[in-house]
Each structure stands twice: as structure tokens, then as C-alpha cells.
Amino acid sequence: GLTAAAGLARRPSFTGAELRSAVPLPPAFRVPLPLPAVLAPVSTSGEADRYEITQREASVEILPGVRTALWTYNGTFPGPTIESRRGRPVTVTHRNELPVPTVVHLHGGRTPAESDGYPTDLVLPASRPDAGSPTGHHTPAGHGMGAGHGMRDPRAVVTRLTRDYTFPLDQRPTLLWYHDHRMDFTAPAIWRGLAGLQIVRDDAEDALGLPAGERELPLMIADRAFAADGGLDYPALDPTLRDRPGVREPYLAGVLGDVILVNGAPWPVHEVDAARYRLRILNASNARHYELEAVGDDGRRLDLVQIGADQGLLAAPVTHRFLPMAPAERFDVIIDFADVPVGGRVTVVNRLGSGRARDVMAFRVVRRAADDSRIPRVLSSDLPDWRRSDAVRVRDLSFRAGRMHGGRGWLIGGLPFDPARSDVVTRLGDVEVWRLVADVHHPVHLHLVGFRVLSRGGRPPLPHDAGLKDTVSLRPGESVEIITRFDGHRGRYLFHCHNAEHEDMGMMANLEII
Ligand code: C2O
Ligand code: CU
Numbered sequence: 001g002l003t004a005a006a007g008l009a010r011r012p013s014f015t016g017a018e019l020r021s022a023v024p025l026p027p028a029f030r031v032p033l034p035l036p037a038v039l040a041p042v043s044t045s046g047e048a049d050r051y052e053i054t055q056r057e058a059s060v061e062i063l064p065g066v067r068t069a070l071w072t073y074n075g076t077f078p079g080p081t082i083e084s085r086r087g088r089p090v091t092v093t094h095r096n097e098l099p100v101p102t103v104v105h106l107h108g109g110r111t112p113a114e115s116d117g118y119p120t121d122l123v124l125p126a127s128r129p130d131a132g133s134p135t136g137h138h139t140p141a142g143h144g145m146g147a148g149h150g151m152r153d154p155r156a157v158v159t160r161l162t163r164d165y166t167f168p169l170d171q172r173p174t175l176l177w178y179h180d181h182r183m184d185f186t187a188p189a190i191w192r193g194l195a196g197l198q199i200v201r202d203d204a205e206d207a208l209g210l211p212a213g214e215r216e217l218p219l220m221i222a223d224r225a226f227a228a229d230g231g232l233d234y235p236a237l238d239p240t241l242r243d244r245p246g247v248r249e250p251y252l253a254g255v256l257g258d259v260i261l262v263n264g265a266p267w268p269v270h271e272v273d274a275a276r277y278r279l280r281i282l283n284a285s286n287a288r289h290y291e292l293e294a295v296g297d298d299g300r301r302l303d304l305v306q307i308g309a310d311q312g313l314l315a316a317p318v319t320h321r322f323l324p325m326a327p328a329e330r331f332d333v334i335i336d337f338a339d340v341p342v343g344g345r346v347t348v349v350n351r352l353g354s355g356r357a358r359d360v361m362a363f364r365v366v367r368r369a370a371d372d373s374r375i376p377r378v379l380s381s382d383l384p385d386w387r388r389s390d391a392v393r394v395r396d397l398s399f400r401a402g403r404m405h406g407g408r409g410w411l412i413g414g415l416p417f418d419p420a421r422s423d424v425v426t427r428l429g430d431v432e433v434w435r436l437v438a439d440v441h442h443p444v445h446l447h448l449v450g451f452r453v454l455s456r457g458g459r460p461p462l463p464h465d466a467g468l469k470d471t472v473s474l475r476p477g478e479s480v481e482i483i484t485r486f487d488g489h490r491g492r493y494l495f496h497c498h499n500a501e502h503e504d505m506g507m508m509a510n511l512e513i514i
Helices: 002-008 186-191 248-253 500-504
Strands: 049-061 067-073 082-085 090-096 104-107 121-123 158-160 162-167 175-180 195-201 216-224 259-262 269-273 276-283 290-296 304-309 312-320 323-325 330-336 345-350 359-367 393-404 407-412 424-426 431-438 442-446 452-456 471-474 479-485 491-497 508-513
Touching (some): 082 090, 195 216, 248 500, 259 359, 407 491, 431 471
Parallel strands (some): 216 276
Antiparallel strands (some): 049 067, 216 259, 276 330, 304 330, 393 407, 431 479, 442 491, 452 479
16 A cells, blocks of 8 residues: 555656565465366357356455455456357457446457447446446546546447447457456556456367367466455555655556466466476566566576467467566467476576566476477468568657656657547558657557567567567667558557556557548
């Protein structure tokens, strides 16, 4: 609460300072790694597989012996995983039993605009439909800082009590995630638990012989901090903080917690065979960056062989010693435990973290086992290969701090988000190059399309920029060029910083495809 936040204001850092938990924390590598339950469809007949998700409050044991009040999809954190096939549409009916309006966005989905979860396209609380002010200060989550801006046209707000989101999933197979996206309130909603995974597969990927079944693990990494009552700590949840000088700063930079959760468990451990595993890693943290490395008992680093990026398989594997991961990025990675002795441990650490936040999770090798998996030298041959000369225009977009509604905020091209303004208008099918430049770290995410990184800081992209991306990490002062084709659907989409606090504090813009 107060002490943490006030203390934090004096030691600013590029992504904010870390909240300290006020409850005893468990030792690392004791809690078993949970795997989120796969959601069963309510029907699979007809045009689409149908699912139902209820958004509700739940009390969940995250730290051993401590109950934590969360906002959840179906009562768990992470929410249930949706397993789908390429080109087989999925309809998810979301019912909102939370005390606040919500919005669902499938991150990385090639989704028609009406199901993409525009930030004012609300699902109202079923129990309290009158609580429907889209940016209301009266909601428990309200941090009341970015709130209320831009809502000049109330007709722009669409509301309902339940909502069917339909996803065609006509896209490259990959790991997607769904999360809240309400205007001004996305960061506290995700922090409180509104995030889950969706995996898209196809026959071509299944035929590659990659590690599968129990040797394929989704890993959703997210940091949190816990208050004395066991609930999640979040600076803006304390209304007394609002008017105190200095409190705005840590919030503005982005909120970090001192507990690293993987699939909702603190510093978990997972028992593995001495074999190859496919790790499908998502950085679902609001603001924390990672540089992950896998270290054996002897201090040796294991190779992390990247096979896929945000938007699916690479053309060929890329071997990393460490993996930089900005918020919302996904890395599909093979790790081989064959050389680890039985009984040995491999810890995944974040080189950027300090103290307890340096540890992420561990694997314990418990048996020798046969391994018929493989890592093909050619993984995919359908990666778009847009050339600079294909581009019909080049746009310059800056991501910087600036003045907003009488205070500080985060701006794109000098402006804070306004749902009533058109920022980028492009034609369906156009190829564009975007030159992005940042003041501090900003992970920039485009809805609807995947893109390639063309250059970074005037040089060729880095190894972790490979493949088709939907989120790219901008580093301080660096300019990054991306190229994409705006195809698939027309309509109003978004691009924004995926530091969730930056996003709530203005760093989002409209992308209209006409
Ligand atoms: Cu992961 Cu616009 O969102
Ligand atoms: Cu940012």
C-alpha cells in the first residue's frame, strides 16, 4: 500500500519500481507447476465450437495457506485454456458477474472488429447493469487517473450483459491469450486475474514431430505483489493514494510485483523426463521485462532453441543463450534436458530481476526416457516476406511521455488515446513500414496483423526479433522499423503500448482499416 508506493516514487526505474509483498512468501521451487485446465466446449456442432466463460470474483490459493481475492475467468487464474484448430471458428459467450464493466480481447487473434474487444465495447455487470459507466470513478478498480478522458461521444459506447465473441482463427497456429481491455482500466483488471490462454494448432504443425503431450508446457509468467490481507496489492486500489504527491510516478512507470508467478503459482517446480520439452512462454506481466536463462546445477546454461514467435513458427530454429521478453510477447522454445543427470535441477532465472524476483521457476529431471521428438531444420515456409519496396507508405510514430489532461501520461505521436479520433487510417491490403521510436522501454502491440521487424537502431533485427510478431520491444532511444500488410478485416482496431499501465495512461491509438 501506501508505504511501498510512496517509497517507490523516490527510486524511479525504466519500468517502475517493485511493490513489496506484506505476507510471508514461500521458498522457491516447492509449489508444483499448475497447468491451466482446458475448457470443454458446450457444443461443437454447426459453424463454430461454442464456449461459455463467466467472469467472476473468486478466492484462490496462490501462496500456500493464503487466500487471494481475484477477478477470474471461470474461477481460476490463469483462466481456462481454449484449444482450437486453425480455420475452425470459436464463439465464446462471456457473462460478466464482476462488479465492473469488462471487455475481452483475444491478443494475437485475426478477429473481425466487432469481436476484437474495442475498449469502449463493454460487457456490463450482469448483477449491476447500472454500474455501466465505461470509465467510472466509482468502480473498486478505479485508479481515477486516466479515467474519463476522450468519452465525448456516448454513442461510441456499446454495452451488453453477456456477449458472444466470435473468432474465425483463420491464421497461423500459435499461442494467443485473452485478457481484459477496458479503456483506462486494463492494467488493474489483468493484475487482478483477467487473463487466459488460447492455443491454435494445425495439421502441418502437428506433423513436425515437436515435443507434444506432457512434453509441451504453456508457461504464463506474471509478477504480482500481495497485501497484508492476502489480496493482490496494487497502488491505485487504495483510494487514499490518489491525491498524494508522488504516487502517480510509480503507477505511471508501470507496476511490478516481487512475486513471480508461472501459471498462477509462485516460483513453481516441474518434474520432467531427461528429454526435449516445448515451452510456450507468455510474458503476461503488466510491466516487467525478462531476460530468461536456464541454468543447471553446475552453472551451465542450457540452450533455448526458439521455434516460434508471437504469430507462430519461425522459418528455422534460432538458438539463444537468454531470451529477452517484453510484456505480451510469446516465445515458443525447445529445451533439452537429456544431458541433465537424474535428480538434477534446471532453474529459469530472469537476468534483469533482483532479489527474489530473479528466480522464475525450476525443472527437476526425475527419469531417463525415450525421446522421439525432433526439431526440424525447416519449421515453416509460409512466413510473409514483405519487402520495403512493397510498402505504399512509411509512418513515423513516437512513443513518449508527455502532458495529458493536466498531468503526465504516455503519448503516441504526441497525443493520448481518444476513441473519437482517427490516428492511422489505411486501406485493406496496403503494405506499410512503421518507424517506431521510444523514450523508455515500450512493448508496442498491433491488433489484427502480424508484422516483421525490419531494423532495430538502424541495424539488422536482433535474433529474438525473428519471425512474425505482434508485439515488439522498443528500447530507450531506439528506433525500430516494422513492416506489415493490413489484411483480413476492415474496421476499427488499435495499436498501443503493452506496458498495461502505459496503455491505461494514454499510450494507445486507433488503427482504422478501410
Ligand atoms: Cu494484449 Cu490490445 O492487447
Ligand atoms: Cu509503454
